[in-house]
Structure formats: structure tokens, C-alpha cells
Amino acid sequence: MTAIVGYRGDLQTRLLNLSVRDPITDCWLWLGARIYNRRGFPYGAITVAGKKELAHRVSFKAFRGRVLPKNKKGAHQCNNTLCINPGHLKSQSQKQNMQYAAKCGRLNGQINFTGVTPIIQR
DSSP: OOOOTTTTHHHHHHHHHTEEEOTTTOOEEEOSOEEEOTTOOEEEEEEETTEEEEHHHHHHHHHHSSOOOTTOEEEETTSOTTBOOGGGEEEEOHHHHHHHHHHHTGGGTOOOOTTOOOGGGO
16 A cells, blocks of 8 residues: 555544544534535545545545545545544445445435434444
């Protein structure tokens, strides 16, 4: 794996400075730039080496030390698209991510936590 200069240490600090920890959910809520998907859900955006990237994918790399493959999603197990806590992100296929989203009610805008184990209990 080729290291990106300054990717780990400096970027970890940047990510932490641009987020705030929710003491109840342990989500690291992104305070920086945002982009919105076609359903209107906000996602954090950060520029790294001149390229705009999704903040949760960058956080996964910066704190876990591995890149999410292009064909995988950084699925938010907390159902909060602005969360960049790497402990709340799971590498999943698009199909797996959509199945989880449907189970939680994210596809119709009504989040339903019934049957979903809260992260703080895992």
C-alpha cells in the first residue's frame, strides 16, 4: 500500500477539529462542508490532496489505516450520514447497505430503530 504523505496523523487532527462528539450516540458529527445525495441526506465533504472526498470514507482510512474499496460503501451503522466515527462505519456492498437502510426505514425518510442493535450496546 502506498502511503499518502500526511494522510494519517495530520488528517486525523483535521477530522477531529471539524467534528464534535455526541455524548449519547458517540457519533462524531461533521461540522465542515456538506454535500447532499439525491434523497436529500447530508454527507460530510473534505478536500484531501486537492480532491473532494466524503468525510466518512476519509475517516475510515485515516483511523483504520485501510481504504474502502471503490465498490464498497462506508455504511453508517448509526444511521447518521454526518457521522465520521470509524467505529460506526462498516464496509458493505451497495446491496447490503440498502438492505440495512430499508430495515431501519431510511429509504422512506422514517428511521425505525426496531430490531436494530444500538452501537453503544455492541
